[in-house]
Amino acid sequence: MIPSETLLCDDRLTLFGFGLFETLLINDQGPLFPDLHWQRMNKGAQKLNLCLPDQHEWLHGIQKFIQQTSGPVPYALRVTLSGGAPLTNLPSQILFHRRPIPYTPAQYSLGIRLHLLSSPRNEQSPLCSIKSTNYLENLLAKEEANRLGCEEGLWLNTQGYLAEGTMSNLFFLKNGDLYTPSLSSGCLPGTRRQLILEIAESLQISTHEGLFTLSDLLSSDEIFLTNSLMGIMPVRQVNDVSFSVSSPGSLNSEMRCLELGYRELVK
Secondary structure: OOOEOOOOOOOHHHHHOOEEEEEEEEEOOEEOOHHHHHHHHHHHHHHHOOOOOOHHHHHHHHHHHHHHOOOOOOEEEEEEEEOOEHHHOEOOOEEEEEEOOOOOHHHHHHOEEEEEOOOOEOOOOHHHHOOEOOOHHHHHHHHHHHHOOOOEEEEEEOOOOEEEEOOOEEEEEEOOEEEEEOHHHOOOOOHHHHHHHHHHHHOOOOEEEEOOOHHHHHOOOEEEEEEOOOEEEEEEEEOOEEOOOOOOOOOOOHHHHHHHHHHHHHO
């Protein structure tokens, strides 16, 4: 499989949005946690019956792209696996695209605002467990949040339980314990979600994965979001309910302790 800069018109990615993608954070050390991203893409490829290069070849392609392109770091690198066209024997393609990191220092210090979305997340959808290129639902939900002055949207699922952000996983802290929606809620199995749970365990912070309500969230002490680019992003407001956000480096905040642990892991 050869990385490509063009996509043929009969590729199922072009016609139907049939494919997978991963967004990797690239810093001066190279791609961060590529093994987690390959593992998730591989699970998705098996589910969609797509041929994915083995982990060594996949990573070699990423490293070659990084070496051949110039520009400041850090940046986001999207790796896309197209659906190909089985009826015409067109194989899947790997495509690379780089873009800037969209988050600002002020957001990490002050926190961002969350909007409770008007439509639910369908936890029964087969797309929940994979990072699909069929991303229109997420984009429309993000636009809804942006129109109302919020940086991110928050989905409840069809049963009324907390699910995830449009492009992020949700965490909240209460009385020193860490909570996050379980995968049965319909949330994506995020790479950073996995790491945060591991960091919490190493810090002896009790963790709970389950089905939680909006009331659970609104009665929490701290809220944050995660994805591969933002790391840990504090939340200062959910709709019209405000939350205090501790200063970066505060040892009295479990969120900031997790943030410190994550930064150490990145280093």
